[in-house]
Amino acid sequence: MTVAAPVAHVADPAESSQPPVATPPPRRGKWTGWAFVGPFMVVFAFVFLAPIIYSLWLSLFRDQMVGGNQFVGLENYIQAFGDQQLWRALGRVTLFLVIQVPVMLGIALLVALAIDSGRLHGKNFFRIAVFMPYAVPAVVATLMWGFMYGTQFGLVANFNDMFGLNIPSPLAPEWVLLAIGNIVTWQFVGYNMLIFYSALRVIPHSLYEAAEIDGAGQWRIITAIKLPAIRSAMVIATIFSIIGSFQLFNEPSILQAMAPNSISSSFTPNLYAYSLSFAGQQFNYAATVAIIMGVITMLVAYVVQLRGMREDMR
Amino acid sequence: MTITATDSRTHRTSARRRPARTSMLKSTRFSSVTRPRRSALLTALTSIALIYSLLPLVWLVLNATKPQAELFTSFGLWFSDSFHLIENIAATLSYDDGIYTRWLLNTILYVVAGAGGATLLAVAGGYGLAKFNFPGRRAVFAVVIGAAAVPGTALAVPTFLMFSQLELTNTPWSVIIPSLISPFALYLMWVFAAEAVPTELMEAARMDGASEFRIFWQIAAPLLAPGTVTVALFTTVATWNNYFLPLIMLRDSSWYPLTLGLNAWNSQASTAGGEAVFDLVITGSLLMILPLIAVFLLLQRFWQAGLSAGSVKE
Numbered sequence: 001m002t003v004a005a006p007v008a009h010v011a012d013p014a015e016s017s018q019p020p021v022a023t024p025p026p027r028r029g030k031w032t033g034w035a036f037v038g039p040f041m042v043v044f045a046f047v048f049l050a051p052i053i054y055s056l057w058l059s060l061f062r063d064q065m066v067g068g069n070q071f072v073g074l075e076n077y078i079q080a081f082g083d084q085q086l087w088r089a090l091g092r093v094t095l096f097l098v099i100q101v102p103v104m105l106g107i108a109l110l111v112a113l114a115i116d117s118g119r120l121h122g123k124n125f126f127r128i129a130v131f132m133p134y135a136v137p138a139v140v141a142t143l144m145w146g147f148m149y150g151t152q153f154g155l156v157a158n159f160n161d162m163f164g165l166n167i168p169s170p171l172a173p174e175w176v177l178l179a180i181g182n183i184v185t186w187q188f189v190g191y192n193m194l195i196f197y198s199a200l201r202v203i204p205h206s207l208y209e210a211a212e213i214d215g216a217g218q219w220r221i222i223t224a225i226k227l228p229a230i231r232s233a234m235v236i237a238t239i240f241s242i243i244g245s246f247q248l249f250n251e252p253s254i255l256q257a258m259a260p261n262s263i264s265s266s267f268t269p270n271l272y273a274y275s276l277s278f279a280g281q282q283f284n285y286a287a288t289v290a291i292i293m294g295v296i297t298m299l300v301a302y303v304v305q306l307r308g309m310r311e312d313m314r
Numbered sequence: 315m316t317i318t319a320t321d322s323r324t325h326r327t328s329a330r331r332r333p334a335r336t337s338m339l340k341s342t343r344f345s346s347v348t349r350p351r352r353s354a355l356l357t358a359l360t361s362i363a364l365i366y367s368l369l370p371l372v373w374l375v376l377n378a379t380k381p382q383a384e385l386f387t388s389f390g391l392w393f394s395d396s397f398h399l400i401e402n403i404a405a406t407l408s409y410d411d412g413i414y415t416r417w418l419l420n421t422i423l424y425v426v427a428g429a430g431g432a433t434l435l436a437v438a439g440g441y442g443l444a445k446f447n448f449p450g451r452r453a454v455f456a457v458v459i460g461a462a463a464v465p466g467t468a469l470a471v472p473t474f475l476m477f478s479q480l481e482l483t484n485t486p487w488s489v490i491i492p493s494l495i496s497p498f499a500l501y502l503m504w505v506f507a508a509e510a511v512p513t514e515l516m517e518a519a520r521m522d523g524a525s526e527f528r529i530f531w532q533i534a535a536p537l538l539a540p541g542t543v544t545v546a547l548f549t550t551v552a553t554w555n556n557y558f559l560p561l562i563m564l565r566d567s568s569w570y571p572l573t574l575g576l577n578a579w580n581s582q583a584s585t586a587g588g589e590a591v592f593d594l595v596i597t598g599s600l601l602m603i604l605p606l607i608a609v610f611l612l613l614q615r616f617w618q619a620g621l622s623a624g625s626v627k628e
Contacts, residue, residue: 030449032526036442037454040435040500047473047492048461055472107363114360118350121357128614130367135606137555139573140599143580144370147377147596148390155373155390162389190367198618250557257581273471274562283475290471 055287062284076288085266086289090296092177093268097245100181105237108189112196113222127197131190138187138250145183146171146258171259180251184244192237199233200226235308239301246297249274269293371603378402378600382593402597409594414601416568417575421554423486424571428493429549435494436549437542440503441534445511458497474562488563489571493553499545506541507534544616547609554606572602 062072080086111130115123133141148155149170156167170179203226211221249270256263265275269289277286373390379399380388388394406414443451473492474483482488511534519529535542557573564570567578576598583590610617 030447033442033446033448033451035526036438036446036530037448037451038442040439040495041454043435043491043494044458044461047495048469049457051469051472051476054476058472058475111360111363114356117356119353119356120360121352121354126360126364128611129364132371132607132610133367135551135610136371136603137557137573139555139557139577140374140603141370143576143595143599144374147592148370148373158390186366186370189363194618253561254557254577254580257577257584260584277471277474278562286471287475290469 055291058284058287059291063282076285077292079285080288080292086269086272086292089266089269089272090293093245093248096177096181096248097242100184101238101241101245103181104185104189105192105234105241107185108192108237109196109234111189111193112200113226115193115197116200116226117218127194131194133187133189134191136187139254141187142183142251142254145179145186146255149179150258171255171262173262176255176259176262180248180255183251184248188241188244192241195233195237196230199230203229231308235305238308239304242300242304243297246293246300374596374600374603378597380593382590385592385596398593399597402593403601406594406597406601409591413567414572414575414594414598417570417572420486420569421571421573424489424493424556424560425550425553427486427490429546429553431490431494432496432499432549432553433542433546436496436499436503436545437507437535437538438530439500440505440541441507441511441530441538443500443504444507445513445516445534458500461497470558470562473559477563483563484565484569486569489556489560489569492559493549493556496545496549496552499549502545503538503541507538510537510541540616543613547613547617550609551606572598576602 059076060071060073061069062076063069111126114120115127120126136144151157151160151169156170159165160167168175170176170182207225208221211225216224247270248268252263252267252271253274256267263271265279266272270293273286273289273293276282276289280286369391376391376393377385379397379402380394381396381398381401384394384396442448443454469492477483477488482491515533516529519533524532555573556571557577560569560571560574564574567575570578576595579591579598580595582588583592
């Protein structure tokens with residue numbers, strides 16, 4: 001259930017695992033495979049398919065003062081399309097992802113290239129240390145950064161005191177999105193770096209040698225060999241970072257206790273859906289918001305993937 | 315440095331004789347293009363990312379040694395006058411009748427049942443998909459991959475609504491059951507099983523009259539062990555760090571996992587009449603991340619292999 005899990009290709013595996021698929025071994029009963037796949041699929045149906053169907057169903061109803069729970073057709077969706085709070089929240093996560101995702105993936109790529117170049121002292125230490133924040137739960141990461149951001153006893157306060165500075169509170173309304181972006185970047189730079197690094201490592205080194213013989217410098221090797229070779233890893237990392245941004249919840253939800261004036265209950269679409277159902281008891285509308293966000297996320301992920309793959313073929 | 319140089323020269327000579335083989339050897343033995351020089355400048359630049367990754371963790375360790383009052387008066391990145399680490403740990407474990415221990419045990423329960431179950435389902439399912447041809451196999455693939463693109467948090471609200479209809483909320487089941495499904499884990503085990511378990515071996519066992527269950531348990535399972543460890547590691551991290559799902563599902567704090575508990579302690583300070591326990595939040599956070607960091611350090615080989623399987627496959 002976590003966005004952070006390293007998730008597989010969305011379309012590639014159908015191709016890549018085709019060989020074992022295409023030549024299945026002869027077997028006794030043709031249904032035997034279900035004995036192994038069945039348990040997964042039963043639970044899967046219960047926790048993946050059923051909630052989706054149930055929320056589609058819910059989104060078509062509304063609890064009304066008069067008449068109780070009534071079928072309202074697409075009225076919830078119509079309401080959502082005119083809902084300023086939802087679109088403002090969506091605008092906020094879009095702004096977030098347009099800035100945070102490139103910064104995070106950029107840093108991850110630079111570190112991966114540096115480690116892969118073999119020019120670092122102690123490269124294994126770099127690899128492990130930069131990855132380490134991935135093991136830190138979002139809750140702890142947010143609490144730590146939240147404390148450090150604090151103008152009371154945080155590092156910001158320390159620096160202000162020490163150097164007579166007047167750094168504004170990162171938790172102030174104008175800065176809080178940036179503050180959250182930093183927390184997310186901190187958590188996932190290492191993870192993305194490792195994905196890029198794993199992709200870089202399988203490039204045949206004979207390519208580099210050939211390029212050197214042709215007089216290509218390091219920079220040429222990076223732009224002409226390394227980057228094209230890890231394109232699919234970059235597409236995947238981008239897709240999952242985008243999904244993560246649209247789903248932004250943990251960090252703002254936890255920071256809310258520290259910065260109640262900066263983070264409203266509709267700060268992100270997910271936070272909005274959460275407060276609709278748990279503070280407002282508007283379950284039908286919350287289900288509608290969740291569905292709309294799911295569809296938007298899948299559309300964006302699909303477009304990114306399509307673009308990434310098309311350029312692959314060129 | 316000299317050794318590397320000689321080494322590469324020997325490889326050069328042999329490369330002329332057996333090009334294919336040595337280029338493979340080279341790529342495993344050398345980190346980069348022909349004899350990379352270690353660069354102090356690049357190391358220094360990459361160290362910025364390293365410091366960024368480690369700074370909050372250093373902050374956490376340092377501040378876990380301070381009594382609460384000195385959190386406010388001392389510099390964040392150094393020790394304060396009194397060294398209170400032991401006292402803080404004792405206070406964390408005993409506060410509120412030792413509720414931290416209860417939360418720890420809950421977390422362990424969710425990890426063992428949730429991540430353990432998720433691993434079992436994924437291993438059996440991946441094996442079934444890789445090694446058997448059965449009716450509906452393509453549909454299973456399509457549905458599971460499609461679902462992997464559905465953002466986990468978008469499912470959380472609908473899952474809550476469904477579970478509350480079934481009166482499963484506020485029980486451990488509400489956290490464990492959704493944790494049982496990881497499409498990524500299934501995909502990883504599928505790819506892994508396709509290559510790790512030779513079909514001939516299964517055929518031979520069938521000739522000898524072994525049952526399918528016995529073949530799975532006694533022949534396939536040991537061969538699948540490395541993939542199993544990887545999957546277990548990632549599902550463990552996901553469950554250990556889970557916040558959103560338990561936040562939605564659980565009302566009763568005695569069922570909280572550590573993530574929710576720490577957040578409750580932190581929010582306590584901002585509620586009316588609540589006691590501020592920042593020292594306990596910080597020490598509790600440190601205690602919570604140590605086991606995962608230890609596991610990651612011990613099992614490096616596995617998670618690195620897992621990430622490459624998930625991202626590199628072309």
